[in-house]
Amino acid sequence: MPPTKVKxxxxxxxxxxxxxxxxxxxxxxxxxxxxxxxxxxxxxxxILEAALEVFSLHGFRGAxxxxxxxxxxxxxxxxxxxxxxxxxxxxxxxGELLVTWLAPLREMDENGDPFSEIRSYIRRKLEMxxxxxxxxxxxxxxxxxxxxxxxxxxxxxxxxxxxxxAKVLLTWMDQGKLTRTxxxxxxxxxxxxxxxxxxxxxxxxxxxxxxxxxxxxxxDAARYLEQLFMFGLTPKTRA
Amino acid sequence: MPPTKVKxxxxxxxxxxxxxxxxxxxxxxxxxxxxxxxxxxxxxxxILEAALEVFSLHGFRGAxxxxxxxxxxxxxxxxxxxxxxxxxxxxxxxGELLVTWLAPLREMDENGDPFSEIRSYIRRKLEMxxxxxxxxxxxxxxxxxxxxxxxxxxxxxxxxxxxxxAKVLLTWMDQGKLTRTxxxxxxxxxxxxxxxxxxxxxxxxxxxxxxxxxxxxxxDAARYLEQLFMFGLTPKTRA
DNA sequence: AGAAATTTTGACCAGTTGGAAAAATGTTAG
DNA sequence: CTAACATTTTTCCAACTGGTCAAAATTTCT
Numbered sequence: 017m018p019p020t021k022v023k024x025x026x027x028x029x030x031x032x033x034x035x036x037x038x039x040x041x042x043x044x045x046x047x048x049x050x051x052x053x054x055x056x057x058x059x060x061x062x063i064l065e066a067a068l069e070v071f072s073l074h075g076f077r078g079a080x081x082x083x084x085x086x087x088x089x090x091x092x093x094x095x096x097x098x099x100x101x102x103x104x105x106x107x108x109x110x111g112e113l114l115v116t117w118l119a120p121l122r123e124m125d126e127n128g129d130p131f132s133e134i135r136s137y138i139r140r141k142l143e144m145x146x147x148x149x150x151x152x153x154x155x156x157x158x159x160x161x162x163x164x165x166x167x168x169x170x171x172x173x174x175x176x177x178x179x180x181x182a183k184v185l186l187t188w189m190d191q192g193k194l195t196r197t198x199x200x201x202x203x204x205x206x207x208x209x210x211x212x213x214x215x216x217x218x219x220x221x222x223x224x225x226x227x228x229x230x231x232x233x234x235x236d237a238a239r240y241l242e243q244l245f246m247f248g249l250t251p252k253t254r255a
Numbered sequence: 256m257p258p259t260k261v262k263x264x265x266x267x268x269x270x271x272x273x274x275x276x277x278x279x280x281x282x283x284x285x286x287x288x289x290x291x292x293x294x295x296x297x298x299x300x301x302i303l304e305a306a307l308e309v310f311s312l313h314g315f316r317g318a319x320x321x322x323x324x325x326x327x328x329x330x331x332x333x334x335x336x337x338x339x340x341x342x343x344x345x346x347x348x349x350g351e352l353l354v355t356w357l358a359p360l361r362e363m364d365e366n367g368d369p370f371s372e373i374r375s376y377i378r379r380k381l382e383m384x385x386x387x388x389x390x391x392x393x394x395x396x397x398x399x400x401x402x403x404x405x406x407x408x409x410x411x412x413x414x415x416x417x418x419x420x421a422k423v424l425l426t427w428m429d430q431g432k433l434t435r436t437x438x439x440x441x442x443x444x445x446x447x448x449x450x451x452x453x454x455x456x457x458x459x460x461x462x463x464x465x466x467x468x469x470x471x472x473x474x475d476a477a478r479y480l481e482q483l484f485m486f487g488l489t490p491k492t493r494a
Numbered sequence: 495a496g497a498a499a500t501t502t503t504g505a506c507c508a509g510t511t512g513g514a515a516a517a518a519t520g521t522t523a524g
Numbered sequence: 525c526t527a528a529c530a531t532t533t534t535t536c537c538a539a540c541t542g543g544t545c546a547a548a549a550t551t552t553c554t
Contacts, residue, residue: 055501055551073400078316081542094502096543134488153399156454160392160399161312163457170461178462195490200463201479202488208451209444215395216447218402222409223417224439240440248487249373249441251434295530320512333532335513 060098063088064112067105072150075157076106076165103165110158110166113151118177120144121203126184130193131246134206138241141210146234152214178203209241299337302327303351306344311389314396315345315404342404349397349405352390357416359383360442365423369432370485373445377480380449385473391453417442448480 066088070079081102085095099105120140124133145152163170178200185199213220213234221229228236305327309318320341324334338344359379363372384391402409417439424438452459452473460468467475 059501075314075317075396075399078314078400080540082540091503092542093504093544097501100543102542131488156395156399157314159455159458160314160395161317163461167457167461170458174458175462175464192490195482195486195488197482197488198475198479200467201476202483204451204455204459204462204476205448205480205483208447208455212443212447216398216443218406219398219409219413220443222402222406223414223443225414228439236437237440237443240437241444243434243436244441244444244483244487246487247434247489248483248485249370249434249436250486251431298531319510321510330533331511332513332515332534336531339513341512 056098059090062090063095063098063105064109067109068150068154071106071109072154072157075161076102106165109154111169113155114166114169114173116148117144117151117155118174121177121181124181124184126187130188134245135242138206138210138245139238141206142213142234142238142241145210145212145214149214149217152211156211156215206245209244213237295337298329301329302334302337302344303348306348307389307393310345310348311393311396314400315341345404348393350408352393353405353408353412355387356383356390356394357413360416360420363420363423365426369427373484374481377445377449377484378477380445381452381473381477381480384449384451384453388453388456391450395450395454445484448483452476 063084067079067084069087070083073079074083079102081092081095084105085092088095099108120137123140124137158164158166181203182199185194185202188194189196189199220233223229224233302323306318306323308326309323312318313322318341320331320334323344324331327334338347359376362379363376397403397405420442421438424433424441427433428435428438459472462468463472
């Protein structure tokens with residue numbers, strides 16, 4: 017269970033200090049590839065992990081650089097050496113997150129059996145809610161505020177993926193393998209029901225009480241959701 | 256469509272100024288009933304309405320008293336005259352909100368027909384997501400942060416209500432009128448699927464696109480959810 | 495080792511924030 | 525009309541915020 021490790025590819029070296037040596041470096045950008053040291057990657061990951069913790073709990077505005085720095089175990093100026101501004105941290109975090117976040121949907125295979133594909137999708141999403149609740153909350157936080165910093169990603173990447181999968185669902189419906197219904201709202205309902213267990217965790221625990229609010233709640237949820245999405249609430253034997 | 260007007264009952268007169276006349280007033284608390292002027296009530300409602308707007312958008316920490324005051328059309332010190340601290344505003348807002356928020360569930364009648372009761376509940380919750388999205392987001396914001404300011408209310412009022420209604424659902428299941436399943440997770444799934452349309456509104460609109468993201472989305476959602484909760488995704492005519 | 499580059503620190507700053515104090519301005523009952 | 529009270533405005537402040545900067549400490553490279 018990796019804590020965060022979403023993906024650390026193209027690390028554009030946090031705006032490497034450019035003071036006096038500016039003249040040279042800035043004028044010949046392609047000349048200096050700037051290798052990216054081991055320390056840089058490690059520290060950046062450390063910061064992103066800390067930022068995930070803090071942002072997911074307080075939202076962008078509510079989180080402070082000091083808090084993030086403290087969680088990351090470094091001083092504020094030191095943190096700012098790697099990410100010159102707060103928004104930069106958030107942007108990176110969201111960008112990497114979205115990829116992970118959509119992976120389960122991406123895996124839904126149009127050549128598989130409709131029901132087992134949907135069931136797997138629900139299960140994977142539920143596992144993510146269980147194992148990566150901070151990521152879920154970070155995402156929810158951003159959405160609640162109108163997604164000001166990631167709206168383009170939502171409108172492009174996410175929309176395209178959903179459009180594509182909606183088509184797959186429609187095909188299955190055409191083949192009579194699935195009740196004919198709205199594929200978009202179907203996807204929304206899967207998102208909503210699964211992410212609920214991460215985003216509203218406090219409420220879920222409080223309502224279930226100490227008895228049933230333990231770790232078993234995810235298995236109960238999985239069982240219930242499978243029932244719901246397969247057959248709804250209509251009993252098989254009519255009363 | 257009342258903008259907010261959740262409920263303005265027991266208004267404990269925002270800590271009426273107590274400076275020099277303190278001696279008298281403070282020593283004989285039960286002596287002076289303090290009538291609560293019309294202006295006080297009006298201004299307090301104005302502030303709460305503004306606070307709802309701001310808190311729901313930025314969360315507790317992200318919202319500033321200045322912003323709230325500006326939306327309410329008054330100066331910050333003036334606002335602080337009615338609510339001596341930021342947290343006070345939030346507390347009042349959440350307290351009144353919870354009552355409205357739970358009303359739909361409270362209405363679920365154990366003597367009614369199970370399916371029409373559940374259907375009505377879903378419809379009412381969906382209407383609330385449509386007509387009171389700010390309230391929904393305020394609530395979601397608080398939940399995301401671990402409900403630090405309303406955890407007791409959740410653990411008592413909300414839990415009791417859910418326990419009560421879960422019993423009703425169980426009775427219905429015992430009578431064979433409803434598939435036997437987990438009543439708590441059933442309620443969670445109704446909350447999640449309906450509130451999603453308020454809390455993740457930006458995402459819903461973005462994914463549906465300009466064509467289907469208009470006002471019709473709530474009717475589409477209602478239709479889909481009815482289908483889902485009634486029969487799930489299994490087609491009637493097996494392919 | 496020693497020079498060059500990278501990383502870390504400490505001091506600092508300007509703008510914002512929640513909130514206090516008191517003076518100034520209504521409002522109203524006698 | 526005016527004293528008593530309610531409301532509003534002005535001024536102010538200490539703590540916090542995001543961010544800068546130069547110097548010091550450390551690491552890396554030759």
